Amino acid sequence: MFLMMAGSTVAFGVIPPFAHRHFGPGIDSSCASVTRSGGAIGGATAMLVDHAPLGRIGFFASWQSAGQAGELLLGALAAATAAAALSPARLAD
Numbered sequence: 391m392f393l394m395m396a397g398s399t400v401a402f403g404v405i406p407p408f409a410h411r412h413f414g415p416g417i418d419s420s421c422a423s424v425t426r427s428g429g430a431i432g433g434a435t436a437m438l439v440d441h442a443p444l445g446r447i448g449f450f451a452s453w454q455s456a457g458q459a460g461e462l463l464l465g466a467l468a469a470a471t472a473a474a475a476l477s478p479a480r481l482a483d
Contacts, residue, residue: 431458 435454442450473481 431454435451438450438454439447
């Protein structure tokens with residue numbers, strides 16, 4: 391599992407920029423993304439549940455989903471900040 395995730399992370403580093411691709415847009419990065427996230431969510435949730443005290447398993451397991459929602463919100467906030475702060479020409483670079 392570790393080698394699969396490490397290999398797909400390396401693939402993100404060597405995938406050419408979007409402007410230089412010669413085949414379907416995003417196919418290579420989509421495959422690397424699916425490979426990299428293989429099983430990470432289930433394993434993290436299982437670890438949270440295993441370490442939770444009795445009677446609080448659901449609360450501990452919910453932090454996995456809450457964390458993902460928080461990451462999505464922070465990512466959207468970063469993208470909105472960049473879009474507001476930079477000109478369209480600078481964003482296209």
